[in-house]
Amino acid sequence: MRSKTFFVLVAIAAAYLLGARAxxxxxxxxxxxxxxxxxxxxxxxxxxxxxxxxxxxRGR
Structure with missing residues (x-):
């Protein structure tokens, strides 16, 4: 269970970094x-x- 959570967090971080750069x-x-x-x-x-x-x- 911890490895899935870690993988999801790493994927989110990578997506954020790539999206921010683009x-x-x-x-x-x-x-x-x-x-x-x-x-x-x-x-x-x-x-x-x-x-x-x-x-x-304005002068009028």
Whole structure:
């Protein structure tokens, strides 16, 4: 009975470690994609245009 419990605990620990590693890699991939999008020239221009329009609307 103890060997089965030990085996299950080892399997859970291994699954957690492998899943955490894969999750971190995917997280880094998503963060890189978002940063790339946010810093693209087209998005920067759109942000500046939106900020100018918002400032103009506040002034009314």
């Amino acid at each position: 999750g971190r890699e995917r997280y880094e991939q998503i963060v890189g994609s978002v940063e790339s999008f946010w810093n693209s020239p087209d998005v920067k221009a759109a942000r500046k245009k939106a900020a100018k329009q918002a400032a103009k609307a």
